[in-house]
Amino acid sequence: MSEESASVQSSERVPFMQRILDNPFILLFIGVVFPAVFYIIWGIVEIVNIPLAP
Amino acid sequence: MSNELFRTCPESGLQFHRPAERLMKAHAVVAVVILLIGGIAALLVTLTRWPAVHLLPADRFYQLLTTHGVNMLIFWMISFEIAILYFCSSTLLKVRLATPKLAWVGFTLMLAGIIINNLAVASGTASVMMTSYVPMPANPNFYLGLILFAVGALIGCFIFLATLVIAKDEKTYEGSIPLVTFGALTACIIAVFTIASGAIILVPTWLWSLGYINHIDAAMYRVVWWALGHSSQQINVAAHVSVWYAIAAIVFGARPLSEKVSRTAFFLYIAFLQLASAHHLLVDPGLSAEWKIFNTSYAMYLAVLASMVHGLTVPGSIEVAQRAKGYTNGLFQWLRKAPWGNPIFSGMFISLVGFGFLGGISGVVMGTEQINIIIHNTIYVPGHFHATVVIGSTLAFMSLTYFLIPTLFRKQVAFPAIARLQPYFFGIGMSVFALAMMGAGTLGVERRHWDMAFTGAPLGFEYPASAYTMMGIMGLAGMVAIIGGAMYILVTVVSVFFGKSVESESSYGTATTRLMRAEPIFIPEGGHSAAGKWGFAAPGTFVLAMFFLVTFVLYYAVNWKYLASVWPLS
Numbered sequence: 001m002s003e004e005s006a007s008v009q010s011s012e013r014v015p016f017m018q019r020i021l022d023n024p025f026i027l028l029f030i031g032v033v034f035p036a037v038f039y040i041i042w043g044i045v046e047i048v049n050i051p052l053a054p
Numbered sequence: 055m056s057n058e059l060f061r062t063c064p065e066s067g068l069q070f071h072r073p074a075e076r077l078m079k080a081h082a083v084v085a086v087v088i089l090l091i092g093g094i095a096a097l098l099v100t101l102t103r104w105p106a107v108h109l110l111p112a113d114r115f116y117q118l119l120t121t122h123g124v125n126m127l128i129f130w131m132i133s134f135e136i137a138i139l140y141f142c143s144s145t146l147l148k149v150r151l152a153t154p155k156l157a158w159v160g161f162t163l164m165l166a167g168i169i170i171n172n173l174a175v176a177s178g179t180a181s182v183m184m185t186s187y188v189p190m191p192a193n194p195n196f197y198l199g200l201i202l203f204a205v206g207a208l209i210g211c212f213i214f215l216a217t218l219v220i221a222k223d224e225k226t227y228e229g230s231i232p233l234v235t236f237g238a239l240t241a242c243i244i245a246v247f248t249i250a251s252g253a254i255i256l257v258p259t260w261l262w263s264l265g266y267i268n269h270i271d272a273a274m275y276r277v278v279w280w281a282l283g284h285s286s287q288q289i290n291v292a293a294h295v296s297v298w299y300a301i302a303a304i305v306f307g308a309r310p311l312s313e314k315v316s317r318t319a320f321f322l323y324i325a326f327l328q329l330a331s332a333h334h335l336l337v338d339p340g341l342s343a344e345w346k347i348f349n350t351s352y353a354m355y356l357a358v359l360a361s362m363v364h365g366l367t368v369p370g371s372i373e374v375a376q377r378a379k380g381y382t383n384g385l386f387q388w389l390r391k392a393p394w395g396n397p398i399f400s401g402m403f404i405s406l407v408g409f410g411f412l413g414g415i416s417g418v419v420m421g422t423e424q425i426n427i428i429i430h431n432t433i434y435v436p437g438h439f440h441a442t443v444v445i446g447s448t449l450a451f452m453s454l455t456y457f458l459i460p461t462l463f464r465k466q467v468a469f470p471a472i473a474r475l476q477p478y479f480f481g482i483g484m485s486v487f488a489l490a491m492m493g494a495g496t497l498g499v500e501r502r503h504w505d506m507a508f509t510g511a512p513l514g515f516e517y518p519a520s521a522y523t524m525m526g527i528m529g530l531a532g533m534v535a536i537i538g539g540a541m542y543i544l545v546t547v548v549s550v551f552f553g554k555s556v557e558s559e560s561s562y563g564t565a566t567t568r569l570m571r572a573e574p575i576f577i578p579e580g581g582h583s584a585a586g587k588w589g590f591a592a593p594g595t596f597v598l599a600m601f602f603l604v605t606f607v608l609y610y611a612v613n614w615k616y617l618a619s620v621w622p623l624s
Contacts, residue, residue: 022230031243035328043277050340
């Protein structure tokens with residue numbers, strides 16, 4: 001492989017999705033925030049909004 | 055970096071960081087001891103729910119059901135998984151484990167938590183079962199034990215993440231981390247969410263049990279607790295799928311059909327798998343249908359799609375590897391010629407099939423709000439999770455153990471004949487056990503109840519005779535599965551503590567149930583499909599997948615039909 005082609009390859013952009021999958025801390029953020037928002041926070045909001053019995 | 059800190063296994067080529075190796079051994083040994091305790095409790099619980107035997111008095115039954123549930127679903131699984139996390143980071147990435155001393159602190163906390171929790175249950179003052187729903191109080195040490203265990207496990211998760219950082223920094227791998235490590239990362243991320251949720255609800259509940267807090271709202275408790283209770287089982291799913299990929303590579307030299315697709319499937323787990331906790335709250339009145347449907351659909355079934363991707367790609371990669379080795383006749387020669395006498399493979403394959411057909415299909419049925427009502431809180435529910443957690447996760451971990459005994463513990467596998475039979479006893483026994491539970495649950499038999507006949511109750515209920523037959527089958531099959539579990543404990547304990555050392559490669563080869571280190575397969579020009587037939591890379595797996603889909607659709611439709619018959623609207 002010539003030096004030129006090697007440098008072209010190394011400067012090739014890593015696809016966006018692969019960059020996400022290669023970053024454990026972005027994945028950790030997604031893996032905590034998604035269920036925290038959709039399951040826990042949404043669920044708690046619904047329970048808090050239950051009207052008190054007269 | 056000193057080479058004395060590392061050891062290379064001559065047979066597998068794996069490189070072990072010695073401090074990490076000691077930690078893996080400690081976690082694995084504790085896990086197996088917990089499995090023994092939980093297994094003894096399983097024997098007594100099964101003998102009580104088997105109507106013809108009905109062994110224990112009510113108070114002892116609930117105490118042992120608590121012991122069984124907490125030890126099996128939390129302590130055994132997570133202890134073994136921390137060993138897997140250390141293996142998948144330090145060993146697979148050939149890097150030192152981050153902060154081994156802190157890892158020992160984590161291990162100590164986990165062990166202390168296990169002991170404290172078990173002593174609380176053994177005292178008879180914490181027979182609240184795993185869910186420990188408020189306002190039913192338990193001995194404060196019950197919650198304290200769980201909290202200590204959770205903190206220890208969380209330390210293990212962050213040490214895993216720190217080890218990934220070190221490996222990247224020291225460039226011990228090129229490109230992306232291996233797929234098996236990526237699966238372990240998925241398990242770790244789900245574990246962080248799970249454990250944090252556990253802390254959010256168990257710390258105030260502990261303070262409530264001590265009298266420092268007046269009131270814990272029962273509905274709130276259930277929502278947050280299930281983020282621990284169900285998500286903890288999703289850690290197992292991610293971990294056992296990683297083990298499937300690992301075993302396919304170890305035994306067959308198989309490579310994933312598509313790394314990109316498999317990684318995307320793990321990503322779907324990370325984003326959506328934990329949402330399924332809402333299954334348990336489908337009849338709770340305080341939560342809206344929107345919340346229930348969105349969450350129990352695993353965000354519109356994307357995480358279910360992920361499981362089906364793994365269920366297709368793991369056997370698919372095995373089929374491609376077998377075909378590349380010349381097993382090309384017909385649709386299933388690759389499967390017939392698989393090493394069924396090797397418990398590493400047989401256990402893994404039974405785990406895969408049982409998890410998909412029994413656990414997966416029943417899980418989706420249970421997650422559908424309307425048809426869930428047929429079996430909600432019946433013994434169908436433990437039938438489902440014995441298929442996912444026991445056949446799926448526990449059997450996969452057992453299979454991996456047969457690989458770890460010689461590679462990690464450097465011991466020959468004792469009683470190879472028993473080891474060969476063990477996955478069949480455990481897998482088949484547990485499959486029939488789970489099916490019988492599901493059958494009884496469909497007939498309305500309640501879960502967790504000491505006496506299904508409600509003897510002496512003012513409002514009795516007459517079950518059809520078939521319900522009692524199902525419970526009898528459950529009892530018998532449970533005994534077969536427990537024998538399988540005992541075989542595993544026997545082989546593991548004797549191998550690790552009294553077994554012969556692996557001294558040479560030759561003795562290693564014959565004494566480990568013919569474990570072979572498979573060379574990576576040669577993929578012909580034209581990619582995976584060139585190894586297949588009729589334009590398919592893995593035609594046999596495709597047929598199996600179609601069979602699975604037909605079964606899935608039929609069972610789903612049958613449940614709607616059944617709902618219509620038990621709930622006439624005209």
